[in-house]
Amino acid sequence: MINGAIPAGLLSAVRSERPLVHHITNSVTINDCANITICTGAAPVMAEAPEEVAGMVGAAGALVLNIGTLSATQVEAMLIAGRRANELGIPVVLDPVGVGATRFRTETAHRLLDALAIAVVKGNAGEIGVLAGTGGSVRGVDSGGIMGDPVETARECARSTGTVVSMTGAVDVVTDGSRIYLVGNGNPMMDRLSGTGCMASSVTAAFAAVADDFAVASAAALAAFGLAGERAACGARGPYSFRTALFDELAGLAPDDLAREARIEER
Ligand SMILES: Nc1ncnc2c1ncn2[C@@H]1O[C@H](COP(=O)(O)OP(=O)(O)OP(=O)(O)O)[C@@H](O)[C@H]1O
Ligand SMILES: Cc1ncsc1CCO
Ligand SMILES: [Mg+2]
Known part of the structure; x- marks a missing residue:
């Protein structure tokens, strides 16, 4: 297990x-995404007009590129924002939502990975x-x-893309291609x-904004989010009361709680 003081320090x-x-x-x-960013302790802004994204990212600590409802204009904005973030040394988190489901998503994810330092x-x-x-x-x-x-899948992805890969599931796998972190926090x-x-x-980007080591930041973020999920599940009557509790529990999560209850195993 990695020492809980590390994720706790990042949350602080x-x-x-x-x-x-x-x-x-x-x-x-x-x-x-806006509200979970606030509950983590960071400040969200959503901006996607190609005319303004370079200006906006200049004030940011991290950039999230999420391809969930892509359009050609959004891709243009992602490339402009991503290039500016790279110039400024701001970490970029790519969420390749639905990659593989259509050619447009797959081509776009690869294009972003080729053009930008993710x-x-x-x-x-x-x-x-x-x-x-x-x-x-x-x-x-x-x-x-x-x-x-x-x-092995996560490690191969990290090696072929040259990024930290954070693969979610019942147990999350985070790797930079050599180190492996398994995050046990979370709830079905x-x-x-x-x-x-x-x-x-969003939570990963908030942690990456205050970190130098993006593998540790990613694992810490998933531990915090997963722990909020564990706590939210107690007493939830179904998915939507769980959803409300998830935001409340993350907002109320103290660094000391994370220090005690983070379950991050280094392989
Ligand atoms: N069975 C599970 N047990 C514990 N935690 C889980 C489980 N399934 C998902 N999670 C957690 O839920 C979060 C989302 O992971 P998941 O893999 O479900 O994402 P996803 O399928 O891309 O979600 P979506 O597309 O709905 O946004 C992660 O923090 C992960 O750790
Ligand atoms: C359901 C859905 N469709 C496109 S994005 C999204 C939500 C995150 O996966
Ligand atoms: Mg997803």
């Missing part, structure tokens, strides 16, 4: 620095399997699973809501 840093997290994201979960790719197992090229299936935005070992209720994957990217 998010709360004290309150980084701006610029999102170019989908229209389904955009409001959830700090973290955060996806479900199917999405990471598609990007790794080792076999993954995606239907709509849902993972249809992968061929072979999850850790998180899979019964749309948008927990997108929210995981």
